Amino acid sequence: MFVDQKKKRDVEIPTASTADIAFLLLIFFLVTTTMSTDKGIPMILPERGGEAKINPKNIAQLLINESGLVLFDGRQVEDMELKDLLVERVQERGVDTEGSPRLIISIKSDRATEYDRYITVLDIVKESGATKISIAEPDKD
């Protein structure tokens, strides 16, 4: 009695459709992917305690009141005018040894000022080419 050796059955996973499956997954991830959507205006807050002496000529004061009016160096200005004035002032003060504008723009707003208005003014300041922007604390009322 000889036991016949069984013929080995063909065991294989069908791989023809792997590409299709992978494609399907690929398309799913392509559709759901959101590439970095974080946008905004970067700022650096002043550190606690550090106070530096600055030549007052290099500071431009910007005040925003609660109704959104802007005071620039003691004079009320419109948005369109403000940009030109700032560009002029930045160029007038020139650049320092590191190549960035010398002018520091200090923005001070009322506690009741709308955030949107503040961003609009900050935007104008950024667009004018000034890189040194200081956010002054509003006075406590």
Add this chain to the structure above:
Amino acid sequence: MFQKKQKPKQEIPTSSLPDVIFLLLFFFMVTTVIKRDSGIPIITPAAYSTKKIEARRHLAYIWADDKGKISVDDAVIPLGKLSTLSNVFRDKLSNNNRLIVSMKVDKRANMGLITDLQEQLRDANAIRINYATRTKSSKQ
């Protein structure tokens, strides 16, 4: 003399196709960030000087709406407990010293709230911040 030339085989080898597709798949799987929004609905202000933030992994968020509702890490912080914020961000900063705090604040909020938040961040020494804004189109 007029022997027909043997036609060369015209087939693109497809045996490595699944591997190529899988490679692409893994790339997208790794880079995908499924969008997760915090509960507070806000409208961010628009600005021309809006920049893209590249250092995504260093970002932490503060959400605040116009009614003074503040949310950090999906937890709402009552206005009275605003002073706990500096501790939260001090912890975050100790885990990641290149932390950037993105302030997602509604455009109708007032500056008092922004200032209070900024003061908390200064207390925590988290001085690198970002005002989340939309890109303003030049047509406006």
